[in-house]
Amino acid sequence: MIRILLALPLLFALLLLHGDAEARAFRVAQIPNGSEDGCGGCHISQISGGPRNAFGIEIQQNFLSPPGSAFGSVVWGSALANLDSDGDGVSNGSELNDPNGTWQFGDAAPGDPNDVTNPGVVDTSPPTPVPALSILGLGLLMSALLGLALWKIRELNPASR
Numbered sequence: 001m002i003r004i005l006l007a008l009p010l011l012f013a014l015l016l017l018h019g020d021a022e023a024r025a026f027r028v029a030q031i032p033n034g035s036e037d038g039c040g041g042c043h044i045s046q047i048s049g050g051p052r053n054a055f056g057i058e059i060q061q062n063f064l065s066p067p068g069s070a071f072g073s074v075v076w077g078s079a080l081a082n083l084d085s086d087g088d089g090v091s092n093g094s095e096l097n098d099p100n101g102t103w104q105f106g107d108a109a110p111g112d113p114n115d116v117t118n119p120g121v122v123d124t125s126p127p128t129p130v131p132a133l134s135i136l137g138l139g140l141l142m143s144a145l146l147g148l149a150l151w152k153i154r155e156l157n158p159a160s161r
């Protein structure tokens with residue numbers, strides 16, 4: 001029993017030290033469509049947290065109330081929505097379906113959840129639609145190349161006719 005009592009302060013200190021990178025699940029509900037990426041909205045891992053991504057670093061440094069508090073709340077609004085934390089050319093608000101930062105804690109998730117991308121990860125931007133003419137052009141090019149290849153094979157091997 002005494003060993004357990006002696007170990008408790010050590011365990012508490014370890015939790016405090018480790019806790020800096022731990023995801024705080026309550027913050028998921030403090031950003032629009034936060035449940036789409038879960039802890040992965042701000043951290044590398046969607047499940048356990050770990051190191052913060054660019055969006056998580058932005059919030060940790062500039063958008064917590066009280067500032068820098070381990071138990072602070074996310075300050076979601078136009079200032080955070082207008083930034084592009086991951087530098088992919090799409091604002092945080094656009095990635096989370098709230099481009100103007102008008103969503104408030106407790107509101108329904110805005111927009112179509114299928115349009116949500118991670119504001120802390122560059123390669124999760126919505127794919128740019130490929131124009132139909134590009135697809136048609138690529139198809140014609142591939143057909144022409146295939147026809148040319150077949151013609152060349154027949155020319156080189158007359159027995160295949």
Ligand SMILES: [Ca+2]
Nearest residue numbers: 084086088090
């Ligand atoms: Ca972005």
